[in-house]
Amino acid sequence: MAMPSWNDSSLGTMKRVGLWLNQVVGVGELFTKTQLREAFPETSQIDRRMRDLRDFDWRIDTNREDPTLGSHEHRFVSEGVAVWEPGKGTRKTGATVTAAERHTLMMRDGHKCRSCGIGPGEQYPGTYIASQLDVARRSVRLPDGATALQTMIECNRCRIGGRDLTADLGDVLERIAALPSYERKMLASWVERDARSFSEPEDLWAAYRTLPADARDAVRQALSS
Known part of the structure; x- marks a missing residue:
């Protein structure tokens, strides 16, 4: 089907933002918050509508994900689901994490990145860049072969590096089963203390x-x- 214009006011704002990124900005290019707001002057929370696209696998980086960007810059990294097509712009169930859910996840994961262990606001070694923690979704291959999307807390650096990774829970469990008893007890003590x-x-x-x-x-x- 033909792609509609981003100026089509009959479309929802999120769909129009996706079209604007596709037709005006272009994959791999930079744009600013000012440019986005000037393109949609009638929408007071246009930043939020743009962020909604991430629930449909669009990748739009800020300086949290890409430290080379300025505080008001974004990079349109990759296009996800064509949300303007019929039936494709429906929000995925459970895709949005509420503030309360984010707080619970932070408490569960000890307010540290589960991948590298850095805490919020701590500087990465050898740099002046401070970490920012947020909720990440990691694909996990289960023992039965199915794949599930599970949430974890990661820093801005590890979220970028882990986006395309799939954790293999089945492999981990098989390797644990093969451990000698003393190594299994040692691992159990590390897991208990985290x-x-x-x-x-x-x-x-x-x-x-x-x-x-x-x-x-x-x-x-x-x-x-």
Whole structure:
């Protein structure tokens, strides 16, 4: 079917924003909040209508996802469902997370990114960039082979890196079943505390891995002396 114009006032605002991104901005291009508001001056909450597109697999990055962007800039990364087509603009059940649900998820996940462990507002190592935590949806392959979408708390960096990943719960459970009893108990204690303590050599190994080649050579010499 022919794509309607983004100026078609008979369409809902979210659909028109999707068309505007497609027809005016273009995939991969930048646009500002000002440009969006000037295109839809009659809509007071146009930012929210744009965010609604993310529930239909549209990717629109802000400086939370892409630190190279300015505070008022967005990047139209990829187009999702053609929401202007009949039957495709219906909101997915459970797609929107309320403030109360977000608070519950934050409490459940300990107010930390479940992927890297960083807390809200903490700086990433070696940078001046502060983390921002939010609700992410991760695809999980269940033991029966089915795939489910489950929520977790992640930082802005890990959400970007994990968007296309599928966690394999069945594989994890099979590997746990194959562990010797002492390793299973050790893993169970880490899971119970939701934390793992590292020995001094393990911490030093992690630090060593971050060193440049010349510095790694100095470590080798120190160990061999």
